[in-house]
């Protein structure tokens with residue numbers, strides 16, 4: 001235990017084993033302890049305080065240092081998870097966490113190609129996301145598709161949308177939840193799907209705690225209420241970002257992963273092709289290297305960390 005290793009009372013052991021101090025103290029009774037005992041009590045108090053602080057710190061293990069936890073990621077489109085948190089997801093997978101990705105939409109609108117169809121694009125986007133997340137270590141079985149049409153999340157039946165996300169949270173019972181940031185003080189999103197995914201996820205986080213929201217989930221499906229202990233919101237506004245994960249060691253992997261979303265980049269977004277020319281690929285990666293935030297000389301991903309749905 002950390003207590004024994006790091007917060008050892010600074011008295012030589014032999015003082016407690018030998019005939020001198022301890023025996024004298026036992027024989028003499030409390031009133032004879034005087035200054036030495038008082039000092040010892042203060043030290044015990046100090047150690048207990050340290051232990052309390054240390055256990056508090058233990059609860060706040062760095063996100064990238066978590067092991068064997070369940071991580072639930074909500075993403076509006078199949079790629080926001082990669083752009084916003086791909087490096088962190090790679091680190092979490094490396095650390096043997098179970099990472100589950102929930103994709104709100106099928107992304108079936110984002111192409112300028114006049115010969116593209118929504119049905120075909122949805123298939124392309126699914127395959128690209130599976131390849132992209134696969135590179136980060138997330139198996140395709142861990143990707144859940146809610147299947148809403150691209151750009152239409154605002155117009156979905158909201159009670160149903162919240163109920164579905166609530167059921168996922170109650171079923172998965174994540175140690176950590178990642179989602180697009182609804183903003184704490186500042187609503188950043190003026191883009192369909194992103195704002196709805198952001199608000200809906202946090203609404204579902206709240207609903208998941210109280211079983212009387214969607215009580216049929218408990219009564220008929222056996223899903224118990226669940227309080228999400230820790231949340232990290234990607235795409236935070238710069239003013240609200242309060243948590244930075246160093247992704248230096250996996251940054252190139254993240255960029256490689258992001259380029260598997262081929263249809264979302266030029267030239268494939270204009271006229272679909274399933275692959276890159278070497279020149280276009282280099283250009284895209286160089287752009288990502290330039291745009292990825294850095295802190296203290298390292299690539300980072302920025303989050304807003306929260307432990308309550310109504311954090312303030």
Ligand SMILES: [Zn+2]
Pocket residue numbers: 076077080194
């Ligand atoms: Zn998006």
